[in-house]
Amino acid sequence: MSDSGNKETHTFFELLDYCVAEILKKMGGLPLAEWRSGNYTTLSTRIGKDTKVYLSENTLRRLLGTLKTSNRYYPQKATRDVLAQFIGYRDWQELERFYRETKNAREATAQESQIVLTEKPVKGRRKLFIVLAASVALFLLVFITLIRFRHNTPVQVKLICINPFGTVPHSAIFRLQADKDFDHDEKFQLDLAEEATKSEISGNKQVTKFFKNPGVVYATLFHNGKAIDTASVFMQTKGWVANSGNDTSRAFPVIGLKKLDPKNIYVSPRQLDSAGLDTEKPFMVGFSNIKPSHINGDNFSFHCKVFSEKDRPGTQCVGTAILILGSKDKHVINLFRKSCAAFCDYKFSDVKELGTNKDLSALAFDPENGGEVIINVQNKMAFVLLNNKRVLTVKYNKSIGEVMGIKILFNGIGRAISPELTDLLTGERF
Known part of the structure; x- marks a missing residue:
């Protein structure tokens, strides 16, 4: 897909560049020019551990721009969601919304500052103070809104495993519990790391997960991207x-x-x-x-x-x-x-x-x-x-x-x- 002359596509690649920059930060900040094959292998492994999806070295090279193609690589939605999850978002849509709102706040601040620069010098200092105060207020409002959006958590909701102890194989059943009434249609996310796929769970829904390896599985309950509770499941053995x-x-x-x-x-x-x-x-x-x-x-x-x-x-x-x-x-x-x-x-x-x-x-x-x-x-x-x-x-x-x-x-x-x-x-x- 070409990225020339298309405002929507240009905006997408701007967001992709931001995502790549965040990935590089998470991997230690090593410049791409110094990346070798082992770095891509490590990145694939870490993405796999965090998201349960493994991306090939060639896919990662295309994403990071180190494998040149005639047109810039435009990853499919599933790949975009994996990248967003790796840097801490639920999916690409949440990353896009977060980036758009923070960008709008930055642009609004820049526009206010530009107004000050074009005003007559007589009123410059007073106008500058007013505009800066308004800009700070706008930034704080957007920041607080985003924090509330991402971290507003009904802390009274708990994750319960009905049958946490079993042998191999074992089907563990999870449900939600709360001391007070809550919206039973509210969506929560159940994450079992590399042991099973992520699932949605609500007060009206039970989730059953199948485990065929001995060990202990740590289940984490998320709401709006924030971990709010955990539960463990134990697949016991008789000796080694x-x-x-x-x-x-x-x-x-x-x-x-x-x-x-x-x-x-x-x-x-x-x-x-x-x-x-x-x-x-x-x-x-x-x-x-x-x-x-x-x-x-x-x-x-x-x-x-x-x-x-x-x-x-x-x-x-x-x-x-x-x-x-x-x-x-x-x-x-x-x-x-x-x-x-x-x-x-x-x-x-x-x-x-x-x-x-x-x-x-x-x-x-x-x-x-x-x-x-x-x-x-x-x-x-x-x-x-x-x-x-x-x-x-x-x-x-x-x-x-x-x-x-x-x-x-x-x-x-x-x-x-x-x-x-x-x-x-x-x-x-x-």
Whole structure:
């Protein structure tokens, strides 16, 4: 589509440029001229995690203008909605409305200022004061209106899971609850991160979600783009079990989710083949132990040794992730070999960091020779040791609640040796 001589199209690309600028800010502000293939891969991964939609490298290059075409790339609505969601809006329409209203406010201020410049000098100072006061008032009015539009939240509405505890597979039912009467036709949004698609929910509607992976799912209720409540769902296991798949959204049981030896947690290529996994394509293997406990997720010690493949066909950077799942939130560290340290990251409750934004090469290890991982958390202060060397210290704010599970994930085949988690105050072992 050509963008010449068309005011509507010009306005669209102006908004697209704004959206691209916001994406670059979110990715750390690296100039596009310095972007390499790995940057596009990272962006695709982050968009996929946030929106459940993965855009190809070529699509991202066209969007960012680094892949030249005869006419400027005009993305379809579904792609535009993904971009808007990635930078914090519900969809492209909300982004467009927000941008238009703030732009109108800026233009109104500029017009008022221009009037002042064309007035006679005799009345210049007085007129300038009046116009500036009116401009500030107009800006504040628009700003407050937008804030109210985006954050006006009926805080009394709660998200309830009717059956939060199950095994695999599990169908969890969600509904809304409020102490006071509210508009039962009011639309809310239910977000389950990468575990399921987003859904609308209202007081007159129940939503059922299907889960086929062991673990803990954190559901968040949104209203007008603001998170107002959360609920958790627990898919329990009987000891350590294995599941796998060719991507994280379609994992399935290995050896029927039978209990594995906790001293040597491993599944062989033959067992993966028996489960129907295509090992010629990139795949993941996950080991999970999910059960209720009274262990404090903000005061515990975890120890484990992990081994993984250095690489495999189609995957140059093989990752190892360790997740401590709480009743309210989780702790996560992602480990890679040194040459792939850009993909290391961590999340301790409300604090997270990406290797693309900060040097996390201390989290790198030799996967073939193994890494001994220790995670100590004391009063919301996390310490990570890798092969007896402290590599990370993180202070976070929000409690993750009681420990409800441990997951160890590998891109490819991996092995976990004797994972142990102990409450530092009571001595209870998970």
